[in-house]
Amino acid sequence: MAKPNWMDPLGQKLLRQLLGLTSFLVAMIVLLSIYIGYFTQPTPWVQQWRASFRSLATNIEEGGGAKPVMEYWQAPDVLAVADSAQRAQLLYGKELVAYTAQYFGPNGKIKAGNTNGLNCQNCHLEAGTKVFGNNYSRVAATYPKLRARSGQVEDVVKRINDCFERSLNGTALTADSPEMQAMAAYIQFLGKEVPKGEKPPGSGFKDLAFLNRALDPVHGEAVYVEKCISCHQVDGQGVIDAAGVYTYPPLWGPLSYNDGAGLYRMSNFAKYVKWNMPQGASHDEAQLTDEEAWDVAAWVNTQPRPSKDLSGDWPDLSKKPYDHPFGPYADGFSEEQHKLGPFGPIKAKLDAMAVAAK
Numbered sequence: 001m002a003k004p005n006w007m008d009p010l011g012q013k014l015l016r017q018l019l020g021l022t023s024f025l026v027a028m029i030v031l032l033s034i035y036i037g038y039f040t041q042p043t044p045w046v047q048q049w050r051a052s053f054r055s056l057a058t059n060i061e062e063g064g065g066a067k068p069v070m071e072y073w074q075a076p077d078v079l080a081v082a083d084s085a086q087r088a089q090l091l092y093g094k095e096l097v098a099y100t101a102q103y104f105g106p107n108g109k110i111k112a113g114n115t116n117g118l119n120c121q122n123c124h125l126e127a128g129t130k131v132f133g134n135n136y137s138r139v140a141a142t143y144p145k146l147r148a149r150s151g152q153v154e155d156v157v158k159r160i161n162d163c164f165e166r167s168l169n170g171t172a173l174t175a176d177s178p179e180m181q182a183m184a185a186y187i188q189f190l191g192k193e194v195p196k197g198e199k200p201p202g203s204g205f206k207d208l209a210f211l212n213r214a215l216d217p218v219h220g221e222a223v224y225v226e227k228c229i230s231c232h233q234v235d236g237q238g239v240i241d242a243a244g245v246y247t248y249p250p251l252w253g254p255l256s257y258n259d260g261a262g263l264y265r266m267s268n269f270a271k272y273v274k275w276n277m278p279q280g281a282s283h284d285e286a287q288l289t290d291e292e293a294w295d296v297a298a299w300v301n302t303q304p305r306p307s308k309d310l311s312g313d314w315p316d317l318s319k320k321p322y323d324h325p326f327g328p329y330a331d332g333f334s335e336e337q338h339k340l341g342p343f344g345p346i347k348a349k350l351d352a353m354a355v356a357a358k
């Protein structure tokens with residue numbers, strides 16, 4: 001056969017076919033990478049590869065040498081405050097965050113029955129100072145802010161009362177009560193050195209990859225029995241001592257958070273436990289696999305708990321999160337999938353909708 005000449009019709013046809021084939025292959029590779037990146041659970045070797053790639057990148061950025069040490073946010077010391085009245089108020093705020101139930105719980109000494117059996121620090125660990133323990137580091141720098149859940153600009157007092165009404169399944173405190181003032185002062189003191197608008201490293205929860213399947217509450221129950229009942233008990237009601245103080249807080253039932261609480265979202269629960277439970281776990285020493293964290297979330301969050309009127313939440317449906325378990329939705333996915341996943345496709349759709357709306 002004669003050598004094709006790119007100028008003659010046969011040559012042009014070959015060239016077109018070649019170009020077509022190349023763009024098809026490129027498109028397939030791109031689609032496949034998006035699919036793998038977004039929707040599948042990375043296998044351990046992919047995770048390892050990503051981690052070593054990341055640490056290589058940081059090494060290069062920092063000019064190589066010693067293994068980089070991540071600088072996480074650290075809480076300032078309340079006791080170092082010189083002004084004694086201010087120090088006393090901050091310490092009172094810290095006390096209320098740490099032992100909320102003793103003041104407002106079923107037998108609380110300020111207002112009995114205002115809240116359930118939980119303390120703020122059961123979820124905001126170490127009085128809101130633990131790295132990736134849902135700490136308060138970014139609060140001073142990011143409030144007041146517009147929150148999609150309420151559709152309103154919320155200040156710190158409103159945000160604290162959200163947790164009173166949802167996580168503590170109770171009643172809001174008045175803004176000018178000494179208790180609210182002390183908690184708000186303490187929480188904002190913790191983040192006072194964070195530049196306005198910034199979220200310091202280690203704030204909130206550490207991320208967790210989606211599973212490429214729906215969550216499995218049956219597997220979750222097995223995880224619960226194996227890794228949680230020693231403290232939270234078979235019935236999920238925790239352990240209360242003779243003085244009425246919880247050694248281990250309840251995870252469901254009438255004394256737990258209600259279905260409007262942040263932890264009722266599967267992603268928040270899974271991230272919280274992955275990096276903080278069983279007690280002693282931390283962001284660099286997780287004790288659960290990703291699957292265990294997600295599935296135990298599904299088990300706990302399908303147990304009975306108080307419910308709240310949520311009809312005013314998420315006034316803009318397109319901002320409703322991928323794992324908010326109550327419809328209606330703007331993204332077209334079912335209530336069932338918002339409850340148990342798989343979440344990747346919903347998240348991808350919501351992200352695409354947000355880009356299109358810009």
Ligand code: HEC
Nearest residue numbers: 118119120123138139159160163164167168257262263268
């Ligand atoms: C059952 C767990 C739980 C309890 C108890 C709880 N919270 Fe929260 N709180 C959360 C979760 C989860 C979030 C994050 C919610 C989200 O991002 O969707 C949160 C968020 C907050 C925020 C905003 C943090 C930020 O970075 O934006 C503040 C402030 C707050 N809580 C204060 C309190 C206070 C004060 C108490 C006690 C009166 C309390 N919380 C009790 C779970 C809890």
Ligand code: HEC
Nearest residue numbers: 121122123227228231247248249250251273277278279296
């Ligand atoms: C060794 C005891 C222990 C084990 C085991 C344990 N926890 Fe906890 N858990 C605690 C304690 C203590 C707290 C309160 C933390 C604090 O106040 O510092 C807590 C708090 C929690 C909270 C937030 C507060 C609440 O009651 O809603 C959740 C959710 C939770 N644990 C889930 C789990 C899950 C899921 C497991 C099993 C994977 C587990 N825990 C295993 C001791 C334990």
